[in-house]
Amino acid sequence: xxxxxxxxxxxxxxxxxxxxxxxxxxxxxxxxxxxxxxxxxxxxxxxxxxxxxxxxxxxxxxxxxxxxxxxxxxxxxxxxxxxxxxxxxxxxxxxxxxxxxxxxxxxxxxxxxxxxxxxxxxxxxxxxxxxxxxxxxxxxxxxxxxxxxxxxxxxxxxxxxxxxxxxxxxxxxxxxxxxxxxxxxxxxxxxxxxxxxxxxxxxxxxxxxxxxxxxxxxxxxxxxxxxxxxxxxxxxxxxxxxxxxxxxxxxxxxxxxxxxxxxxxxxxxxxxxxxxxxxxxxxxxxxxxxxxxxxxxxxxxxxxxxxxxxxxxxxxxxxxxxxxxxxxxxxxxxxxxxxxxxxxxxxxxxxxxxxxxxxxxxxxxxxxxxxxxxxxxxxxxxxxxxxxxxxxxxxxxxxxxxxxxxxxxxxxxxxxxxxxxxxxxxxxxxxxxxxxxxxxxxxxxxxxxxxxxxxxxxxxxxxxxxxxxxxxxxxxxx
Ligand SMILES: *Cc1c(COP(=O)(O)O)cnc(C)c1O
Numbered sequence: 001x002x003x004x005x006x007x008x009x010x011x012x013x014x015x016x017x018x019x020x021x022x023x024x025x026x027x028x029x030x031x032x033x034x035x036x037x038x039x040x041x042x043x044x045x046x047x048x049x050x051x052x053x054x055x056x057x058x059x060x061x062x063x064x065x066x067x068x069x070x071x072x073x074x075x076x077x078x079x080x081x082x083x084x085x086x087x088x089x090x091x092x093x094x095x096x097x098x099x100x101x102x103x104x105x106x107x108x109x110x111x112x113x114x115x116x117x118x119x120x121x122x123x124x125x126x127x128x129x130x131x132x133x134x135x136x137x138x139x140x141x142x143x144x145x146x147x148x149x150x151x152x153x154x155x156x157x158x159x160x161x162x163x164x165x166x167x168x169x170x171x172x173x174x175x176x177x178x179x180x181x182x183x184x185x186x187x188x189x190x191x192x193x194x195x196x197x198x199x200x201x202x203x204x205x206x207x208x209x210x211x212x213x214x215x216x217x218x219x220x221x222x223x224x225x226x227x228x229x230x231x232x233x234x235x236x237x238x239x240x241x242x243x244x245x246x247x248x249x250x251x252x253x254x255x256x257x258x259x260x261x262x263x264x265x266x267x268x269x270x271x272x273x274x275x276x277x278x279x280x281x282x283x284x285x286x287x288x289x290x291x292x293x294x295x296x297x298x299x300x301x302x303x304x305x306x307x308x309x310x311x312x313x314x315x316x317x318x319x320x321x322x323x324x325x326x327x328x329x330x331x332x333x334x335x336x337x338x339x340x341x342x343x344x345x346x347x348x349x350x351x352x353x354x355x356x357x358x359x360x361x362x363x364x365x366x367x368x369x370x371x372x373x374x375x376x377x378x379x380x381x382x383x384x385x386x387x388x389x390x391x392x393x394x395x396x397x398x399x400x401x402x403x404x405x406x407x408x409x410x411x412x413x414x415x416x417x418x419x420x421x422x423x424x425x426x427x428x429x430x431x432x433x434x435x436x437x438x439x440x441x442x443x444x445x446x447x448x449x450x451x452x453x454x455x456x457x458x459x460x461x462x463x464x465x466x467x468x469x470x471x472x473x474x475x476x477x478x
Contacts, residue, residue: 019065030068037072038104041080041087045454050090050434054082084434086308089454092463093436095246095274095405096452097299099307102363107307110355117355118345127342130357136364137298137312140279141272142291148321149314150347151356155273155299156191158313161321161348162295163195163238166267169294169320170237172201180237181205181229185217185252187245189271205234214399215248215440217241219256226264238267243290244275247438247447248398249383249405251275255289262292270296273311274451275403277303280369281376286402300360304372305453310356321347379404379450382460386448389464393471398440407438407445410471412478417444419474426470433463 001009022030057078084091087099117126134149143149152158167173172180182204184192196204207229210221226236239261241252254270261268270290272279276298279287290296295315300306315321318341326346345351364372383404387397390408398407412419421444424437437446448463 033068033072037076038101041076042101045085045088046458048081048085048088049431050088050092051084051428051431052082053428053431056082086452087454088434089452089456089459090433090462091452092448092450092455092459093434095302095449096455097302097308098305098452098454099301100305100363100453102366103306103359106358106362110358115355116352117357118343118351118353120342123355124342126355126357127344129361130344130355131342133357133360133364134312134314137314141276141287141296141298141314143296143314144316146318147314147316148318148341148347149312150344151300151360152311152313152348152350153309153354154301154311155189155271155297156195156311157348158273158297158299158311159189159191159195159269159271160198161313161325162269162297162315163192163201164199164324165295165315165317165320166238166269167199167201168323169317170235170267172204172237176235177201178203178205179233180235181207181226182237183207183209183222183225183239183266185209185211185215185240185242185245187211187215187247187250188240188242189246189273192240192271204237205229214402215245215250217252217257219253219260222257223260223263226260226266230264236264236266238269240269240271241293242275243270243272243287244278244403244405246274246449247405247440248407249275249401249403249449251283251286251402253289254287255292258289258292261294267294269293273297273299274302274405277372278376278380278403280373281380283380283403302451303376304360304363305375305451306359306363309354310359325349375453376404379455382450382455382457383448385457386450386460386464389460390467393464393468395467398445404451405447405449407440407447409443409445410474419478420444420446422477423467423470423474426473427466430466430470432466433459435463435467 059078086096115126116122117130120127130151133151138147152161184206186208196202207225209217209225212218229236239257241254241257243251243254258268270293297311297313299311301308301310322340325348326340340346383401383406387406390397395408396411409416409420410423424446427435435446435448437444
């Protein structure tokens with residue numbers, strides 16, 4: 001092919017390839033349609049159900065272009081209105097958050113500008129912005145300035161980064177694996193066991209630390225387990241404590257656990273994915289000792305109410321983190337000399353990645369921190385309010401929660417598990433507010449997790465009405 005032919009061919013292709021680069025009018029129209037869609041969606045949140053069970057229609061790729069209006073309609077019907085409405089104030093199951101609007105704008109700007117945030121060299125501003133978010137987190141959790149961290153996709157990947165650093169710091173490999181011991185509580189998030197398998201530590205010994213009746217790790221029992229293991233010739237290597245368990249909202253006694261970890265020189269990992277940001281509230285004292293953890297994870301997509309897709313990890317031993325994640329290749333040579341720790345790619349498995357810095361930085365800078373704290377305080381009160389209401393209705397409730405997750409069950413005369421399960425099914429069928437269930441101390445329980453920033457007293461009232469309505473149905477069928 002000579003260049004004359006090539007140029008002709010390129011001119012032909014440009015007609016179609018150019019369709020990807022919209023002109024100003026098309027962009028304005030698209031933004032207007034998306035904006036209108038967002039307004040409609042958000043203004044309908046209080047009226048629509050928290051949960052919908054329906055089958056999904058045809059979402060297959062058609063290969064030919066279709067109008068945005070039609071595609072947005074499809075999105076609304078098949079995605080937004082199907083399953084748990086996680087943006088809704090009425091999502092009170094699992095761990096909600098909501099998704100503050102400023103982050104949506106940030107993601108839009110990020111997608112338009114598309115900075116390469118993995119390497120400081122490629123986008124010093126993006127890397128610095130992300131590092132400033134990490135610096136802010138270090139201040140909030142009283143981590144030292146020379147600790148490191150990055151923004152990840154969420155708690156699970158943050159855990160992966162943290163436990164990999166623990167593994168490499170303690171050189172847990174080869175025959176050492178089967179002699180190494182990890183200490184967990186029964187209430188630990190399942191991502192921890194999953195991560196252990198992913199990072200090649202499936203065969204470590206796992207000890208479950210006994211808990212008190214508030215579902216907290218008992219430090220003395222932990223210490224006993226460790227001493228016994230040491231006597232038996234095993235190598236205690238990792239303790240995981242939770243600052244806000246998923247099931248019960250419990251904060252483990254972090255400071256006592258830190259003492260034990262320090263005495264025995266064991267890596268102390270704190271999981272604050274759900275509860276971490278409550279350190280900003282009147283519950284601050286519960287978090288004493290979190291600053292002594294070797295690694296900490298927190299999820300801005302939970303406790304800062306940001307849209308899904310942003311977790312954070314802080315780790316004190318940067319050499320351990322670099323050992324796991326720093327890697328280089330010939331095609332990276334232009335970025336060689338930039339300070340290692342300024343580039344998120346050296347601190348996580350990701351290279352090319354979503355620039356998550358702006359979706360955290362923008363809402364914090366725009367609103368200031370106060371509204372976030374008020375939201376968290378509000379959730380703490382709402383869960384108390386909910387429990388009072390349920391007790392009035394004759395429900396049993398779990399222990400007074402540390403944070404904003406609690407559980408309850410109805411004391412049916414016979415087969416309580418079966419009938420509470422029926423009650424859960426009725427609640428899901430009703431769907432006006434979404435709750436989820438769990439099994440705690442061998443009992444089927446229904447959980448309420450109040451963390452969505454839009455959840456207010458009215459939502460909790462609606463939940464109570466729904467529960468009352470569903471209980472009647474179950475009682476009538478007895
Ligand atoms: C949600 C959660 C995780 C996992 O985080 P993801 O962001 O869902 O990956 C880990 N630990 C706790 C306590 C959690 O609540």
